[in-house]
Amino acid sequence: MSEREAIAKARRIVVKAGSSSLTTPQGTIDANRIDALVDVLAARRAGGAEIVFVSSGAIAAGLGPLGLTRRPRDLATQQAAASVGQGLLFARYTSSFARYGVTVGQVLLTADDMIRRTHHRNAQRTLEQLITLGVLPIVNENDTVATDEIRFGDNDRLAALVAHLTRADAVVLLSDVDALYTGDPRRPGVRRITDVHGPADLAEVELGGSGRVGTGGMVTKVEAARIAGVPVVLTNAASAAHALAGDGVGTLFHPAGGRRMSTRDLWLAHATTGQGRVTLDAGAVDAVVRRRKSLLPAGVTGVEGDFAAGDPVDLCDPSGRVVARGLVHYDASEIPELMGRSTRWLARELGAEYEREIIHRDHLVVLTEQ
Numbered sequence: 458m459s460e461r462e463a464i465a466k467a468r469r470i471v472v473k474a475g476s477s478s479l480t481t482p483q484g485t486i487d488a489n490r491i492d493a494l495v496d497v498l499a500a501r502r503a504g505g506a507e508i509v510f511v512s513s514g515a516i517a518a519g520l521g522p523l524g525l526t527r528r529p530r531d532l533a534t535q536q537a538a539a540s541v542g543q544g545l546l547f548a549r550y551t552s553s554f555a556r557y558g559v560t561v562g563q564v565l566l567t568a569d570d571m572i573r574r575t576h577h578r579n580a581q582r583t584l585e586q587l588i589t590l591g592v593l594p595i596v597n598e599n600d601t602v603a604t605d606e607i608r609f610g611d612n613d614r615l616a617a618l619v620a621h622l623t624r625a626d627a628v629v630l631l632s633d634v635d636a637l638y639t640g641d642p643r644r645p646g647v648r649r650i651t652d653v654h655g656p657a658d659l660a661e662v663e664l665g666g667s668g669r670v671g672t673g674g675m676v677t678k679v680e681a682a683r684i685a686g687v688p689v690v691l692t693n694a695a696s697a698a699h700a701l702a703g704d705g706v707g708t709l710f711h712p713a714g715g716r717r718m719s720t721r722d723l724w725l726a727h728a729t730t731g732q733g734r735v736t737l738d739a740g741a742v743d744a745v746v747r748r749r750k751s752l753l754p755a756g757v758t759g760v761e762g763d764f765a766a767g768d769p770v771d772l773c774d775p776s777g778r779v780v781a782r783g784l785v786h787y788d789a790s791e792i793p794e795l796m797g798r799s800t801r802w803l804a805r806e807l808g809a810e811y812e813r814e815i816i817h818r819d820h821l822v823v824l825t826e827q
């Protein structure tokens with residue numbers, strides 16, 4: 458079965474629509490386009506599929522009601538716009554899906570919900586229960602409380618992580634461009650890329666920034682496709698029905714074969730931001746990156762930042778390059794006195810509770826191959 462056919466037959470699909478597909482240039486919801494998209498999703502659902510819908514557009518839909526003509530730069534105004542827009546957006550989805558007798562449930566996630574394992578499980582359980590109850594979940598980032606440090610910003614990677622969370626079979630990303638091109642399609646002479654099998658197919662592609670109201674542009678879409686682990690189609694909202702039917706529209710990103718990263722590694726690598734940096738000596742880099750060992754205090758040469766035990770931190774090689782990320786067992790202030798010490802020395806001098814690793818291998822993801 459080709460991957461296009463697999464999308465046509467997929468049991469559970471994450472569909473993500475970008476801000477530009479759902480809102481008008483005046484900063485209001487585009488009721489007609491929302492209804493048209495709902496028609497497509499409801500039809501696929503009626504055909505027996507389970508849909509999880511990731512909808513952007515909260516900020517863009519809140520601009521008009523607040524008298525704003527452009528997406529604000531400052532976080533507080535973006536959050537205010539999202540607060541207004543999300544309500545309007547969800548009200549529209551509720552009434553639009555009601556035309557088909559479909560009940561929708563709002564799920565607002567923060568990046569923290571992916572970082573903390575308990576939150577992660579909680580989100581997973583809620584989504585599963587909504588689907589079991591026949592409710593169509595509509596997911597967005599919880600923009601009103603997300604802060605700059607700990608924020609997805611774009612919904613592309615969020616959609617990929619939701620695909621993992623819900624064990625979806627395919628992802629459809631709907632944007633204002635009908636496909637990935639060799640360069641920004643606002644420029645002449647670019648060519649459509651029909652299939653992406655791996656990094657080699659992207660070597661000549663210029664991944665540009667976002668359009669009018671979107672965030673992330675193609676960079677986050679390509680990254681989402683890389684982490685989704687299932688076939689991903691990128692196209693525009695007008696082609697949604699064709700994409701779901703397995704027709705050859707847009708760009709198909711084939712999932713990479715081989716070892717799939719676990720959901721835990723994915724959220725650590727792609728849903729977290731390092732809250733500080735720990736520098737490793739060459740031996741520790743080798744142990745962590747090549748031999749996949751835990752990070753012990755003996756291999757640490759420096760620490761930066763103000764993180765607390767349990768936070769994600771970046772691990773750097775002696776040149777400062779980030780090579781891994783992990784959930785740290787100590788506060789930043791505790792690490793200097795542990796650095797360079799053997800665990801045996803620490804246990805003897807400071808007590809058995811200091812015999813722990815700085816980061817356990819189960820809480821560590823390598824970000825680069827050496």
Ligand SMILES: Nc1ncnc2c1ncn2[C@@H]1O[C@H](COP(=O)(O)OP(=O)(O)O)[C@@H](O)[C@H]1O
Pocket residue numbers: 474475476477478513631632633634636637638639640641642643662663664665666667668669670671672673674675
């Ligand atoms: N190589 C490329 N191929 C296609 N689109 C691109 C490329 N580089 C940049 N873009 C721009 O990315 C935009 C879509 O990203 P974005 O605005 O973030 O959309 P969305 O709101 O749907 O997430 C398009 O409007 C397009 O102008």
Ligand SMILES: N[C@@H](CCC(=O)OP(=O)(O)O)C(=O)O
Pocket residue numbers: 474475476477512513514515516517539597598600610611612613667670671672673674
């Ligand atoms: N959570 C934000 C999404 C940010 C955004 O613009 O995302 P996208 O349009 O998917 O690039 C919102 O609802 O406004």
